[in-house]
Amino acid sequence: xxxxxxxxxxxxxxxxxxxxxxxxxxxxxxxxxxxxxxxxxxxxxxxxxxxxxxxxxxxxxxxxxxxxxxxxxxxxxxxxxxxxxxxxxxxxxxxxxxxxxxxxxxxxxxxxxxxxxxxxxxxxxxxxxxxxxxxxxxxxxxxxxxxxxxxxxxxxxxxxxxxxxxxxxxxxxxxxxxxxxxxxxxxxxxxxxxxxxxxxxxxxxxxxxxxxxxxxxxxxxxxxxxxxxxxxxxxxxxxxxxxxxxxxxxxxxxxxxxxxxxxxxxxxxxxxxxxxxxxxxxxxxxxxxxxxxxxxxxxxxxxxxxxxxxxxxxxxxxxxxxxxxxxxxxxxxxxxxxxxxxxxxxxxxxxxxxxxxxxxxxxxxxxxxxxxxxxxxxxxxxxxxxxxxxxxxxxxxxxxxxxxxxxxxxxxxxxxxxxxxxxxxxxxxxx
Numbered sequence: 001x002x003x004x005x006x007x008x009x010x011x012x013x014x015x016x017x018x019x020x021x022x023x024x025x026x027x028x029x030x031x032x033x034x035x036x037x038x039x040x041x042x043x044x045x046x047x048x049x050x051x052x053x054x055x056x057x058x059x060x061x062x063x064x065x066x067x068x069x070x071x072x073x074x075x076x077x078x079x080x081x082x083x084x085x086x087x088x089x090x091x092x093x094x095x096x097x098x099x100x101x102x103x104x105x106x107x108x109x110x111x112x113x114x115x116x117x118x119x120x121x122x123x124x125x126x127x128x129x130x131x132x133x134x135x136x137x138x139x140x141x142x143x144x145x146x147x148x149x150x151x152x153x154x155x156x157x158x159x160x161x162x163x164x165x166x167x168x169x170x171x172x173x174x175x176x177x178x179x180x181x182x183x184x185x186x187x188x189x190x191x192x193x194x195x196x197x198x199x200x201x202x203x204x205x206x207x208x209x210x211x212x213x214x215x216x217x218x219x220x221x222x223x224x225x226x227x228x229x230x231x232x233x234x235x236x237x238x239x240x241x242x243x244x245x246x247x248x249x250x251x252x253x254x255x256x257x258x259x260x261x262x263x264x265x266x267x268x269x270x271x272x273x274x275x276x277x278x279x280x281x282x283x284x285x286x287x288x289x290x291x292x293x294x295x296x297x298x299x300x301x302x303x304x305x306x307x308x309x310x311x312x313x314x315x316x317x318x319x320x321x322x323x324x325x326x327x328x329x330x331x332x333x334x335x336x337x338x339x340x341x342x343x344x345x346x347x348x349x350x351x352x353x354x355x356x357x358x359x360x361x362x363x364x365x366x367x368x369x370x371x372x373x374x375x376x377x378x379x380x381x382x383x384x385x386x387x388x389x390x391x392x393x394x395x396x397x398x399x400x401x402x403x404x405x406x407x408x409x410x411x412x413x414x415x416x417x418x419x420x421x422x423x424x425x426x427x428x429x430x431x
Contacts, residue, residue, distance in 0.1 A: 007032045018042075027061055043414045054239065056407070059092060059397050060231040067313040071231060072096070080320040085226040086110065086196050089168055089393040092231055093161075093400065107195070113169035114190035114199065116177070117147040124181050133178040133385045134263045140174050142256035151250045154403055163251045164396040171255075171392045172196070175385045176203035182381065197223040200389070205377070217331045218376055221324045222386075225369055228317040229387055231394025237262040241395045242402050243411040251399055258395050259388045268384040271370035274305040275380055278342050287345055295355055305367025306350055307360065314362045321368035322347075328375045343371050 009018045018040050023031045031053045034044060046052045061070045069076040072091050079088055083097070090098045090106050098106060123143045127136050144166075145151050151163040177187050180203075188203045198214045201222065206212035232238070241258040245251070262268035281290050293301040308315050329335050335344075347363050350356045373383050402408055 025056070028063070038414075043416070045416050049239075054234060054411075055242065055402065056405070057234070057398065057401060058095065059394065059401060060233050062233050062310055064308075064310040064312050067311055067316050069232070069316045076228065076316050077320055080224050080227045080317070083227065084195075085223045085230070085390075085393075088227050088230055092393050092397040093164055093168075109165050110169045110196055111190070111192045111199075113166050114173055116144075116170060116173050120144070120147065121187070124177060127181065129182065129184055131182065133175070133182050133381050134259065134388070136178040136181060137171075137174055137385055137388060138256050138259045138263070140178065141171065141259060142253050144170065144174075145250040145252040148252070151252055154245070154248055154250060157404070160251070160400050160403060164400055167251060167255055167396050168393055171389050172200040173203060175382070175389050176200060178385060179204055179379075179382050195219075197226065201376075204382075215331070217327060221328045221372055222376065224320060224324050225372065225386070226390040226393075228321060228365055228369075229390035231391070231397065236264070236267050237391065238395060238398050241399055245399045245402055246408065246411040248410075251396060254399055255392060255395050258391070262388055262391065263384055268387045270304065270364075270366035271373065271387075272380045272383050274367050274370040275339075275374060277304045278339050278346075281342050281346075283338065284341050284345050287342065287349070291349060291353075303346070303350075303361070305364055305370070306356065306362065308364045311364070313360055315364040317365040318363055318368060321365050321372070322363070325368040325372050325375075328372050332375055334375055339374070340371060343367070 005022045007020045007022050009020065011017070018037070020036070021033045023033055025031065037044065044052070059072065061073075062068065071079060071088060072095055074091070074097075079091075083091075086107055087097055087103060090103065120140065120143070123140055124136065127139065148163070148166055150159050151166070153159045154163075173190055180187050186208060188206045190199050191202055194202055194214065198219045201214050201219060202212050234242075237258040240261040241254045244254040244257040249257075265273065281287060290301070290303070293299045294303045329337075329340060334340055347367070350361060350363055356362070370380075370383060373380075373386070378386065
């Protein structure tokens with residue numbers, strides 16, 4: 001980050017102006033460095049932090065106007081079509097794509113760390129069987145620090161690396177066990193013969209009664225979903241992980257905090273909302289009715305899975321996910337399914353209707369991922385859990401980068417106070 005120029009803040013009340021350095025990154029808008037502003041008695045006001053850079057990061061970059069998402073400089077389309085999730089997780093954590101030897105060692109670390117401590121079964125049994133899998137995941141992930149004590153020394157680089165590897169390896173096991181517990185089925189243990197994504201499908205769907213045969217096309221589809229969701233700059237859950245980690249909290253607690261943030265329906269629950277919308281529509285013949293409602297400004301109804309808060313053009317992940325969606329539907333011969341027919345017709349309309357085109361309301365990654373999850377037999381309650389599984393790679397990379405940064409400080413946002421002025425306490429018998 002280099003200093004490009006200076007910005008001057010002037011006041012109309014005669015107060016002296018204040019100068020701030022303007023910093024330039026490798027891509028994206030320049031950043032006004034206002035760290036010294038508090039020394040002059042002022043704060044900035046930015047609800048939602050929409051114009052605030054909370055950190056300097058090398059991990060991922062989004063250009064919403066251009067429809068660009070890069071991991072460590074690599075366009076997401078290239079990674080999703082040519083790479084694997086294991087390569088991408090390595091890239092996020094270490095900064096470069098692995099060579100064949102590094103990839104083999106990394107995958108072996110994933111296999112060796114996939115098992116959970118046997119006593120964690122007791123933690124699972126503390127939950128109701130009908131508990132939401134995300135509730136179970138948040139609790140169990142936070143509890144992992146009680147079993148892997150090295151994670152508490154977060155200022156040691158080697159310990160941080162080991163904790164990061166453990167989290168990427170173990171979260172699929174936690175997610176699958178959360179599902180099995182919810183279903184009342186016995187846990188399925190990870191198998192060393194399977195690759196990362198295949199292993200997750202095995203743990204989700206195998207039973208002691210029969211061997212689960214992993215379909216390579218479906219495993220590849222899920223692997224792409226994990227790549228597309230692995231990181232997304234400083235979103236709510238990533239910022240939560242960084243804020244929790246800024247205090248020196250152990251990484252399992254930080255990732256559990258990120259999961260809790262992700263669980264919110266405005267963040268990780270969008271693909272669930274897509275399927276609920278499709279079910280509400282119910283039949284292709286009713287689509288015009290819902291399109292009309294979506295175009296009516298006075299109607300609160302909104303088509304879920306269209307447009308994106310960050311991307312002002314096509315979500316770059318959506319094109320990859322669209323192709324994957326059709327591959328899965330073809331493989332499973334589900335193109336005739338009523339819900340999928342509704343989705344395909346909505347997609348057709350959105351890509352041709354002038355209203356959607358003019359407002360750039362293109363189908364986003366959540367529109368397609370929910371359809372793929374349903375085709376894979378994954379219940380809606382697990383959608384956000386798999387999102388958390390994918391995002392763990394980005395979370396631990398962001399957490400590790402923050403603690404490695406010499407500019408790291410404990411997070412402490414400020415506020416504009418609009419409450420009561422100082423006043424005296426009144427005894428209860430006088431109120």
